[in-house]
Amino acid sequence: MKPKNCLIFGGSGQIGRHLIRKLTKNNIKVTVVTRNIHQKSYIIKTQGNAGFIDIVEANIYDEKKLRDLFSKADYCINLVGILFEKRKGNTFFNIHTLFPSLLAKLAKEFKLKNLIHLSALGINDAYDSDYAKSKLEGEKKILNNFPLATILRPSIVYSVDDNFTTNFMTILNRLPVFPLYYSGKTKFTPIHCSDLTDIIFYVISNNINSKIIECVGPEIITFKNIIERLLKLIDKKRILLPMPFPLASFSAKIFQLMPNPLLTEDQLRLLKYDNVLSKKYKSNFDIGVPSKKFFNEEVKKYCYMWREGGQFSTEKYLSNKNS
Numbered sequence: 318m319k320p321k322n323c324l325i326f327g328g329s330g331q332i333g334r335h336l337i338r339k340l341t342k343n344n345i346k347v348t349v350v351t352r353n354i355h356q357k358s359y360i361i362k363t364q365g366n367a368g369f370i371d372i373v374e375a376n377i378y379d380e381k382k383l384r385d386l387f388s389k390a391d392y393c394i395n396l397v398g399i400l401f402e403k404r405k406g407n408t409f410f411n412i413h414t415l416f417p418s419l420l421a422k423l424a425k426e427f428k429l430k431n432l433i434h435l436s437a438l439g440i441n442d443a444y445d446s447d448y449a450k451s452k453l454e455g456e457k458k459i460l461n462n463f464p465l466a467t468i469l470r471p472s473i474v475y476s477v478d479d480n481f482t483t484n485f486m487t488i489l490n491r492l493p494v495f496p497l498y499y500s501g502k503t504k505f506t507p508i509h510c511s512d513l514t515d516i517i518f519y520v521i522s523n524n525i526n527s528k529i530i531e532c533v534g535p536e537i538i539t540f541k542n543i544i545e546r547l548l549k550l551i552d553k554k555r556i557l558l559p560m561p562f563p564l565a566s567f568s569a570k571i572f573q574l575m576p577n578p579l580l581t582e583d584q585l586r587l588l589k590y591d592n593v594l595s596k597k598y599k600s601n602f603d604i605g606v607p608s609k610k611f612f613n614e615e616v617k618k619y620c621y622m623w624r625e626g627g628q629f630s631t632e633k634y635l636s637n638k639n640s
Contacts, residue, residue, distance in 0.1 A: 320369075321521070322346045324386055326377060326420070327396030329361055331478040331510055332435070336394070337361065339514045341369040345521070348386060350375050377416055380423075387427040392521055394433045395420055400448070400480075401573065401581045409451035417455040421462035431526055432466040433517060434459055438506075438531055439592045440470070446587040456529070464527055467520050469513075471532040472592045475612070476510035477619040486547055486623040488579070489555055496560040496568070501541025504591040506533035509610035512601075519606045529598045534608045537593055546613055550620040 323340055327333050328349035340347050348371045349361050361372050375382040377397065387393070395417060402408050417434055424432040436452050443449035459466045475482050489495060516532055519525070538546070541557065548555055560568070565585055573581040594600055601608065621627050 320344050320346045321391045322348065322389060323392045323394055323521070324390035325349045325394045325396065327398070327435075330396060331476060331480075332474060332513060333396050334361075334478065335476065335510045336396070336514045336517055337370065339511075339518050340521075343518065343522075344369070347371070348373060348390065350377065350386065352376060378419070380419070383419070383423055384427075387423045387429070390427070390429060392431050392433065393420055393424055393429055394435075394517065396435050398435065398437075398452075400584065401578055402447075409447050410454075413448075413451035414455040414458060418458035418462060421459040421466060424466070425463045429463075430465075430524070431521065432459065432463050433520055434466060434468050436468050436470045436529075438470045438472045438533070439587075439590050439595070441595060441597070443587050443590045446590075447583050448587060467525055467527070468529045469516065469520075469532050470529060470598070471513055472506040472508050472534065474510050474513055475507050475616070478510070481507075482547065482616055482620075484579075485544065486551055486620060489544070489548055489553055490551060490623045492555070494556045494558050495544060496565065497541055497544070497557050498560055498565050498585060499540075499562075499589050500559045501539055501544065501557065503540045503588055504537050504593050505540065505543065506537050506593050507543070507612055508532055508534040508608055509615050512606075512608040512610055516601045516604075516606045519604070525604065528604075530604060531594050531598050531600045532608075533594055533600060533602075534610070534612065536612055538612060540588070543612075547616070547620070550613070550616055551623040552625070 323345055325333060325336070325347055328337055329351055337347055337349065346369050350373050351361065353374070361370070373386065397412060397416060399407055399409070399412050421432060436456055437449070440449040440452045456468050459468065473481055512534065513532055516530070544557060566582065569580045569582045569585045572578045
C-alpha cells in the first residue's frame with residue numbers, strides 16, 4: 318500500500334517538529350517546505366525516520382513551485398503563523414489570510430484529500446484584535462475555496478520547545494516583579510504539543526473533513542494561576558502586580574519597538590478575551606481525542622533549566638536525602 322504523503326508548511330516550529338515525528342513513525346511520508354534550508358534543515362532532518370522526510374526550499378508564495386509540490390501530495394498541513402507583524406511582508410494579512418487562501422485554491426485544484434489548517438481559539442470574540450481578524454478571514458477564505466478543509470483552533474500550545482512557558486520562566490527568573498494584565502483573570506485551556514499532534518494524526522487517519530475543531534487541554538487555568546504555577550515549579554517568589562490598563566498600553570507601545578517584543582498593543586487587546594471553548598463547534602474531546610497531559614506534570618519535566626543549580630542542585634539533593 319502506497320504511503321500517504323503530507324505536505325507541511327511551518328514544519329520547523331514547535332508543533333511541526335512534534336508532528337513530523339508523529340507522522341513518520343506511523344509510515345506517513347512528509348514533505349516540509351522551508352524558506353531557508355540552510356538554517357532549518359538540520360533541525361527538520363532529525364525529526365523524521367530515514368526515507369520518510371523530504372525538505373524543500375521555496376518561497377511560500379511561489380505558485381509554480383507550490384503547484385509541483387501539491388501535485389504529489391495527498392494532504393496539506395498549514396502550521397504557519399506569527400504573533401506579531403514584522404517588515405518584509407510578514408504581516409497578519411499576508412501570513413494568516415492571503416497564504417491560507419492560496420493553499421486552499423491549490424488543494425481544490427489538485428483534489429487533495431484534506432487541508433488541515435491551524436488557526437486559533439477565541440478569535441470570534443476578539444473583534445478589536447488585528448491578529449484575530451486576520452485568522453478569522455483566513456478561515457473564511459479557506460472554506461470558500463476548499464470546503465473539505467479541517468480547521469483546528471488550539472488554545473495556547475506548550476512544550477519544552479515553546480515560546481510561552483519558556484519565555485515566562487526566563488522573565489520570572491530575572492525580574493523581581495511581574496505585571497498582571499487585566500488582573501490575571503483571563504482564562505486559558507493550555508494544550509500540550511503532543512496532544513495537538515495526536516489530534517492532527519487522528520484527523521488524517523479517520524478522514525475527518527469539513528469541520529472547525531476547538532483544541533483544548535484538560536484544565537481551565539487563569540493567567541495569574543499559570544504564573545503562580547510556573548513560580549512554584551522553578552522555586553521562585555516574585556511580586557505579582559496588577560497593572561492598570563493605561564500603563565499596560567504604554568508599556569506595550571514600548572515593547573513592540575523591540576525586534577522580538579515581549580508584548581504588543583494587539584496582544585494586549587487579545588489578552589482580555591478568555592481562551593476557552595466557545596461551545597459553538599466540536600472540540601477534540603467531542604471527536605474522541607481527549608487531551609491527556611496536564612500542565613504541571615509536563616512543565617515539571619523541563620522547568621529545572623530555570624532553577625538554581627538545575628536538575629541536580631545540591632540543595633535539592635540534600636533535602637531529598639534528609640527527608
